[in-house]
Amino acid sequence: MEKEETGNEKRPLKLSIIIFIAIFIILVVGLLFYFNIGGISSHTLKYLSNIPILKGLIQVKPTTNYADELKKLTSELNTKQKELQNAEASLSDKQKQIDALKSQLQKQQDEINSLKVQSNAKKTDLKTLATYYENMDPQNAANILNQITDNNILIGILGNMNKDNASKILEQLDSKKAADITKILYTNASTMP
Template sequence: MQKEDTGSERRPLRLIVIIFVAILIILVVGLLFYFNIGGISNHTLKYFSNIPILKGLIQVKPTTNYADELKKLTSELNTKQKELQNAEISLSDKQKQIDELQLQLQKQQNELNSLKVQVNSKKTDLKTLATYYENMDPQNAANILNQITDNNILIGILGNMNKDNASKILEQLDPKKAADITKILYTNASTVP
């Protein structure tokens, strides 16, 4: 009796294996059609579309020419690569221009800093010189300043003095020189914003 039991136990197991294999085959065939592996669905659908009952249900997709599409995509890719190369060249040129402008700006800043140092040095020297003349007798200072022909130097010296001392020295200067200095001071004062 035990032999009959093992035979009856094998039948449901065989049935399960057969059903599993059938489902697996259906699944594999379905995947082949779904992903159109090897163009199987296009070829098969052409044959099924000739059957009158299935003709209205099946739509055959036109086959695409992959070679033409590949050429088109390759052409587009080449165009984009050329555009990218041109953009890179343009960007490189712009970067060179920026670098040159930055270099020029740095040179000009260095020159400006050098000029500022020179101006500050001259201002310091002018203040020192003005202090010397302030400490002198106004008549003696005026006699010396009358000998200076550059009125801008005189204006620089007098401008760095105390107003009382500057007016005392200006009073002692040659009247024509004092008038010239006054005109220059007035012109400078009226042009300063």
């Protein structure tokens, strides 16, 4: 009887181990399906859905066509690269335009500086000439200045003189020339701010 009892005691132990192993296997298989490890659920569900009894219970997710998706993403990437290249080309063109404008601006600035130097030299020359004529007898200075046909030169010389000396020379100039110079001086004075 003792042997029968030990045999009976071993049966529930064996049965418990078998149940434990079965639960473990079901658990592992369930986890494999749940987490789709190795793509097992998508492959297995495809075959299980063909069984008439399980067809309504199992929903097979449509498989993603990775090749089409890759083509689409590649196309989008190529489009973005072309847009980037166009933007870079446009930026390069704009930079060239900016460089050309900077160069043009520098040339104009150099021209302005050159004109300023020339203008300053002319002003210095006019002041020197005015000093010469101021030191002359007003009648002799007027005789020489009457020979100058460009009234702007006369105005430049007289404008750089002392007012008293300029008026003495202007008094000795030809009356028509003095009148023309007066008109020009009046016009210049009325247009100045």
